[in-house]
Amino acid sequence: MSTSTDSDLLRRIAAGDEAALRLLYERHAGWLLLRLNRRCGNAELVAGALQDTFVAVWQSAGRWRGEGEVAAWLWGISVRRLVSALRGRPAIDPLGEEIVDAATDLVQSAEDELLLGVEYGDVGRALRSLPPELREIVQATVIDGLTTKEAASLLGIPQGTVKSRLRVAKVRLRERLLPIRDGRI
CATH class of the missing domain: 1.10.1740.10 (RNA polymerase sigma factor, region 2, helix turn helix motif)
Structure with a gap:
């Protein structure tokens, strides 16, 4: 077993x-x-x-x-x-x-x-607005503190994919959270 x-x-x-x-x-x-x-x-x-x-x-x-x-x-x-x-x-x-x-x-x-x-909070709502494949990258690297190599191993995807998805996720989160910070939402 x-x-x-x-x-x-x-x-x-x-x-x-x-x-x-x-x-x-x-x-x-x-x-x-x-x-x-x-x-x-x-x-x-x-x-x-x-x-x-x-x-x-x-x-x-x-x-x-x-x-x-x-x-x-x-x-x-x-x-x-x-x-x-x-x-x-x-x-x-x-x-x-x-x-x-x-x-x-x-x-x-x-x-x-x-x-x-x-x-x-606002961050949670912004995270939930991300597609699952981006959200899991943010959770693994930013919230859980894994390196991109560790996240790649844990999620079973190439390290380059982790890096590119993280970059896209950060852009989307920034777009979602900046209007909240500036009082536009």
């Missing part, structure tokens, strides 16, 4: 194979945990997001369309789970002071705010 591809594992998970889920976890949990920890300094939130990721995989493996890399799909689930966990956290008050949630003693970081803004 260890020679099975990630896509094969997802098909087996969709059929209820717990051993396949365990193997997929063993293959991907380490790097997912590392990347999530780079996005959020709270180990409990990160561990919860990772656990929620594999629960979601168990529940939705049958919806995997076989397009792109499984690792990219897993990362998308993981980062959304982290953002969801951050949603319940307190915000920065109007004076710019960090608000501590007395129940959990968590402080919201600038990176946490950025993740929330990307999902729900």
